[in-house]
Amino acid sequence: MSDWEALIANKLKDRAARIPLEWVLPGDILSQVDEHADVNAFDILGKYGLLTEEETRITESYDAQGLYREIVEGRLTSLEVCKAFCHRAAVAQQLTNCATEIFFEEAYERAKFLDDYLVEHGRPCGPFHGLPISVKDSFDVKGKASTLGYVSFLKNPNATENSTLIDLLLENGAVLYIKTNVPQTMMTMDSVNNIFGRTLNPHKLSLGAGGSSGGEGALVAFRGSILGVGTDIGGSIRAPSLCNGTYGFKPTADRIPYGRIQSGSRPGSPGLISAAGPLANSASDLNFFCRTILSSDPWRLDSTALGIGWRHVPPKEKLSIGVFMGDQDFPPTPPVRRALESARLALERAGNDVHLVAKFPSLTEAVKLAARYFLLDNRNTLLKHVIDGGEEPIKALEYASPASIAGMREYTLDDVWDANASLIEYREEVAAVWREHKLDVLICPGHQSTAVPHDTYGPPVYTVVWNLLNFPTSIIPYLKADKTLDSTTSCYYDPDVVEGAPTAIQVVGWKFQDEEVLMATDVIDRALKMDL
Template structure:
């Protein structure tokens, strides 16, 4: 009898299965992989110094595995442009899907971003799309041949949704998630599923089955979570668009960490059902409900994908709602809507942003002030805003956590180091306690309406169309050092759509060497956040070159308005500082 924990053998089998899914001719030679790529087990326990300050962004271009045409296909098109090339017969879907599958395989060997490579079935589907186009002269749908990836939580028929837990490995899903069905009905091709953290409850994507996903911009920085595998894959152009989920920031945090765009919609805009999350069935309906949404490399790509999903969400998902979206791409000459008002919310009142975060927000606000048609106003911190993080946290944890812990313990699996001491069995909330939390939530929602509206006697008018605020109160940190989630979880609690727009890299001028923060410490979260800036505990130079982003937020169900606001912000900052992707 072996004395090793049961999960180890299962993890070894799973990793062998993953490796076998990558064709030998798509494998990088050893010399092309930077030194310090640790084993799966070591990747969980070893710190950022073991990886070194390494970017792997250029390796797909220089490794020789991708042909000139495959580089062109994977780098020089947006969604609408690439679909047009396939729909009009200039590219075959098979060659497009093959190019992205190869690039995804390369990205995985450098970052551990994949859990389930679906390359064989993706290529087979692409061949079917080509045959249909040749036979009928018409594409299968508006996303004909588009390579798409999804977070490991989404069920794909015949494929595991193990979510990094050995207890769920080798238990293939019996049917697709509604979102997968919707995407495939539109002609899209699912090429892979992507990595997540153990328990889905940390902001660094790390588990015993697949190891730790690394940030391709700098392997010392976190890739974020819980949609970290998607973030790394999209950043490396291994997929055209990826879908994740967000309850505490799991779309927006990886977008921030990798300098890409993330879009957390309102409830019902994107079908959410058909996922594995390791929780008791129906928990989201009584606590805090997560949403699904895209990560992409441009606002235009978010627009292209949401324009097809939102009008069809009610037809595919039991949780979908009726909706419409602009049927035309946002023109590059578009000016902001007349009288478009953007509010600047500098803090949540609970955790004071570190100086570079305040600076980037001020820079964006100043740029917007010079944008025709935009009015910028400073917003005071709503009195209830500091309460939102704790309230969201309590609604995430309405049960005692036993279901997840039972899965983990059933295979003698250990908690990852960050979770040890942080995750333990709790106590179920009673119905009166849960009702009390939801009553508090209602009061917060009511109070927060004042941020958006002006009252004129018995009538009300819109005061603010969108706000900009930090994604996090700190820059992209090293592995396992992401701190406060209130800046993202708050907008799940309120069901406000929220997106991430990258602005520029962290520069020498952002270091403020020798200068400490002098504002009073607001509490334990604020104290922990300052450790990421304290020169006794952090070498600030670790942030050099990391992407600095802002969060854009609109009122509940104003999802298309969020896209417009992101476009306004993006054009303003791109016009001033150039493309973030060109600088990272």
């Protein structure tokens, strides 16, 4: 066994030991878990009664705000909630392989402290009081590792301080208990690496969980977390959200503080800027998360954070909504088209002004431009981390790496100027669409397809375009793939393979109109639910 193989073996052994023995699933259940199995993790959970009735009630009956009220009004304790979510997260880990770092015992101590605080002071510690919140592996949590799926990072020391956003979560009363899996390089939509392996989709294990916040997507969807926190530079919150059937929000970059978040990339990039944001099981919880963080004056703690506090935006009775059904170079599959068309009709029936956007700037040009920005690092820093670990690149990099889209070459300072000039032109073309229809928001596909078999997601054209423009966007889960309705086959789509996979729509607003997008997301979500 090589040094690296020994490090990986020790890391996996340590992770496994963090799950209490009484929560370890028996072999007859674990034997059903396979990345090629058309197995639903929710069915396994129910069939074998893996949780108590009370644990099921706690983890399934509330959104984050509802659970907060149960705790602060004394109907549940923080410790009860923490133990229920830790147990469900342990099950999620064993069925979907979503976790990297597990620290349940420390979470129990934190929950006990919060219960004592509530009794002693007669008030909660903050808006997140007692809520178990999961975070992507890239967030530094003091005393925990941030390997980012790189074998070479296994020798790095554990974090000596928290990411700024972690400090804000704790300041507002959160309980941290788990970090979640990412792909090698965090630049693909399949969350697989050579340390922890592949994260699976809880709706069907043979489908991908998305990336790069794929562990968060699987855990939040399985309700092993009441709120999850990810990052997004090309779709890394939104792809896991649409694949796993959760809500997700990518803010305008630097609205949510990004200080001391690990990425492995070369500092100082002149290209796309990553954004941190929430994954949740309700639209209102996206709002709740952002409102809480932005009301905490994050710029006090983090120079990356913009000095723009939370703005209350009242709901509109009538929205002006553009509907972009898809780009001809990346035609959406039948389930995605059906979800968009159904949403369009529902929003018209709800009284909104809905405009079909027939002409939209080329997504091919957008994805090529985004790839050029990613390739400006002539040092190939991300690939160097892979080489330093003596490991093989994951298969998903064959389709998702910027070099596969724009070609590998040396870039110059002139290329930076040229890319910026192209971006200005492209943004103006998009602005023309907004002006023509006087849009509040645009809805469009989140991807060409639903979740798909592992390593087949393809380039994230419908998400990375909004990172390129730095526009805030959300994902609303809506309907599911149904082969009786979506029977047409194509080279991108097999109705039997994706049967039952969640479908979704993406909601897009203009730069810095984060609160408007969150408002519209809630209004649209309510309209879609009322129309079902």
